[in-house]
Amino acid sequence: MIKYSGQTRLLVAVDCIIFGFDGETFKLLLIQRGFAPEKKKWSLMGGFLKTDECLDTAANRILHQLTGLENVFMDQMKAFSNPRRDPVERTIAVAYVALIDIQKYKQQLSPEFHAQWFPINELPPLIFDHTEMVEMAKNKLRYQAALHPVLFELLPEKFTLPHLLALYEGLYETEFDKRNFSRKALSSGLLIKLDEKDKGNSKRGAFFYKLHKEKYKEGLQTFLNFIPKPENLPQSQI
Amino acid sequence: MIKYSGQTRLLVAVDCIIFGFDGETFKLLLIQRGFAPEKKKWSLMGGFLKTDECLDTAANRILHQLTGLENVFMDQMKAFSNPRRDPVERTIAVAYVALIDIQKYKQQLSPEFHAQWFPINELPPLIFDHTEMVEMAKNKLRYQAALHPVLFELLPEKFTLPHLLALYEGLYETEFDKRNFSRKALSSGLLIKLDEKDKGNSKRGAFFYKLHKEKYKEGLQTFLNFIPKPENLPQSQI
DNA sequence: ACAAAAGTGTTACACGTACACCCATGG
DNA sequence: CCATGGGTGTACGTGTAACACTTTTGT
Numbered sequence: 001m002i003k004y005s006g007q008t009r010l011l012v013a014v015d016c017i018i019f020g021f022d023g024e025t026f027k028l029l030l031i032q033r034g035f036a037p038e039k040k041k042w043s044l045m046g047g048f049l050k051t052d053e054c055l056d057t058a059a060n061r062i063l064h065q066l067t068g069l070e071n072v073f074m075d076q077m078k079a080f081s082n083p084r085r086d087p088v089e090r091t092i093a094v095a096y097v098a099l100i101d102i103q104k105y106k107q108q109l110s111p112e113f114h115a116q117w118f119p120i121n122e123l124p125p126l127i128f129d130h131t132e133m134v135e136m137a138k139n140k141l142r143y144q145a146a147l148h149p150v151l152f153e154l155l156p157e158k159f160t161l162p163h164l165l166a167l168y169e170g171l172y173e174t175e176f177d178k179r180n181f182s183r184k185a186l187s188s189g190l191l192i193k194l195d196e197k198d199k200g201n202s203k204r205g206a207f208f209y210k211l212h213k214e215k216y217k218e219g220l221q222t223f224l225n226f227i228p229k230p231e232n233l234p235q236s237q238i
Numbered sequence: 239m240i241k242y243s244g245q246t247r248l249l250v251a252v253d254c255i256i257f258g259f260d261g262e263t264f265k266l267l268l269i270q271r272g273f274a275p276e277k278k279k280w281s282l283m284g285g286f287l288k289t290d291e292c293l294d295t296a297a298n299r300i301l302h303q304l305t306g307l308e309n310v311f312m313d314q315m316k317a318f319s320n321p322r323r324d325p326v327e328r329t330i331a332v333a334y335v336a337l338i339d340i341q342k343y344k345q346q347l348s349p350e351f352h353a354q355w356f357p358i359n360e361l362p363p364l365i366f367d368h369t370e371m372v373e374m375a376k377n378k379l380r381y382q383a384a385l386h387p388v389l390f391e392l393l394p395e396k397f398t399l400p401h402l403l404a405l406y407e408g409l410y411e412t413e414f415d416k417r418n419f420s421r422k423a424l425s426s427g428l429l430i431k432l433d434e435k436d437k438g439n440s441k442r443g444a445f446f447y448k449l450h451k452e453k454y455k456e457g458l459q460t461f462l463n464f465i466p467k468p469e470n471l472p473q474s475q476i
Numbered sequence: 477a478c479a480a481a482a483g484t485g486t487t488a489c490a491c492g493t494a495c496a497c498c499c500a501t502g503g
Numbered sequence: 504c505c506a507t508g509g510g511t512g513t514a515c516g517t518g519t520a521a522c523a524c525t526t527t528t529g530t
Contacts, residue, residue: 002274003327007286009247012319012330036240048245051328055319079317079332081250081293089241090289092250094317162482179484180520187518202481204527400509417511418493440508441501 011091014058015046015130017077017137018067020102020117021154023163026170027102027117028134030126031066034113037088038127044134045113046093059096066115067100068108073153074098077137085129095133097141099153121173138171145171149190152211160198160206161185190215249329252296253284253368255315255375256305258355259392260340261401264408265355266372268364269304272351275326276365282372283351284331297334304353305338306346311391312336315375323367333371335379337391359411380409387428390449398436398444399423428453 018029033043047062049055055076063069074096081092102117109115118124120138125131145151151167161182169175185191190212197205256267271281285300287293293314301307312334319330340355347353356362358376363369383389389405399420407413423429428450435443 004249004286004329007249008289009249010287010289011242011245011247012250048242049248049319049330051246051248052321054321055317055330076316078314079293081287081332083290083292091242092287092293094319160482177521178482179522182483183485184519199528202527203529204480204482206482398509415494416509417495420510421512422492437501441503442499442507442509443501444509 012049013046013091013093014062015044015093016063016096016098017134018098020100021167022102026120028120029115029117032114041127042124043127044130055094066113069105072098072100080129097137101156158208158210162206250287251284251329251331252300253282253331254301254334254336255372256336258338258340259405264358266358267353267355270352279365280362281365282368293332304351307343310336310338318367335375339392339394396446396448400444
């Protein structure tokens with residue numbers, strides 16, 4: 001069939017911003033880039049879009065290559081298109097954001113990529129515009145998580161209220177009143193209390209909870225209010 | 239310089255979803271596509287990304303070609319990448335959403351494109367995946383507008399509270415209590431009452447207001463509550 | 477017995493909703 | 504004078520923030 005004539009064709013990359021939580025700290029997964037330019041520099045996991053796949057598929061393929069993960073919560077964030085963002089060749093990059101439970105996939109991280117988890121407030125310099133991507137993703141996630149229960153994607157099957165609190169405090173790099181926080185969390189109806197306790201972090205032990213999956217799936221759009229004063233969220237995510 | 243080898247290069251299109259308000263009805267601007275395939279069918283305004291421009295620039299260029307408009311509120315929405323979305327050739331499309339005041343730019347609409355405003359609930363069939371794009375944009379705008387004062391972009395310098403109400407009712411295709419609505423609108427601090435009245439729609443006349451621009455610019459991120467029960471917003475925009 | 481973390485309850489205030497009437501004017 | 508659209512006020516309920524003490528248990 002006839003093609004569009006006189007137009008520029010260019011590379012389309014997919015970069016994955018992979019957030020994780022290990023029960024204590026909010027982290028970002030980075031790799032050491034395996035090819036020039038900037039070989040060995042820290043980078044998001046990325047790759048090029050292939051002829052017969054859509055961006056979602058490409059993002060999942062790329063995430064799978066690095067982590068062995070499949071069926072991960074992942075969402076398109078934004079396309080980055082500065083003509084000089086990649087010095088080698090004109091490339092636009094579509095950034096995806098993934099949320100994973102670090103413990104769950106510890107094993108599966110391919111050592112060949114030298115992937116490493118960094119606390120989100122201690123990131124090394126990144127190649128190209130990846131730092132900008134991460135900042136934007138952080139802001140967007142803060143915005144989303146203030147309104148919707150997305151952060152459960154970062155938790156294991158069983159988790160405690162202190163875990164959940166640490167997760168939110170990690171993302172917002174601040175502290176919340178635990179009394180108000182747990183009341184809100186419980187009143188969301190998304191948590192099911194288990195009999196078991198986690199004795200790992202205290203002598204008394206904290207009850208495990210699991211996610212009420214049906215309500216969660218119906219209700220990703222339900223508005224939460226775990227976060228006091230969402231008015232102060234970054235403007236960038238409107 | 240050396241290029242990345244063995245990768246696919248492809249076309250990147252930009253499609254503009256242009257919402258407008260004329261004081262009464264919420265509308266979408268469509269054109270009749272000027273080239274094959276699907277020539278003469280209704281379509282969003284689109285074009286291809288050029289070698290030396292970023293997507294924002296391309297979107298503005300394309301919008302300018304159609305409407306003569308510059309400095310319009312426009313935002314990247316999402317990249318669409320189904321490998322078969324354009325039957326001619328593999329193309330990914332990045333959709334942009336623009337908000338404009340119809341009256342203001344009535345003159346500037348280039349007749350050569352046969353551009354036409356359609357009420358958002360009476361759209362004709364569109365080419366490719368454009369209907370999906372519009373649906374997504376509508377949902378996203380509903381979501382944003384429920385939380386942030388973006389809709390002022392659609393209003394002229396001077397507008398009345400009944401105008402503002404009609405705007406919101408048009409977007410949400412429903413009705414709001416005018417008493418609560420105007421109290422909320424006024425308490426946002428974003429409106430400045432003028433002495434002048436609009437006698438166009440009633441004998442008594444409705445006061446004009448203008449936007450408090452400084453507060454507006456600081457405060458695009460401020461949370462509004464013009465919309466009762468934002469819990470019922472579409473899930474797609476999380 | 478004490479240190480360390482888990483868990484729980486009350487009060488005051490702000491905000492949102494529901495709801496009904498008067499006002500101004502042109503014809 | 505009356506029809507039409509513009510404008511305003513209150514009462515109630517809900518939800519949020521601020522705040523401090525008791526409980527459990529391993530050492």
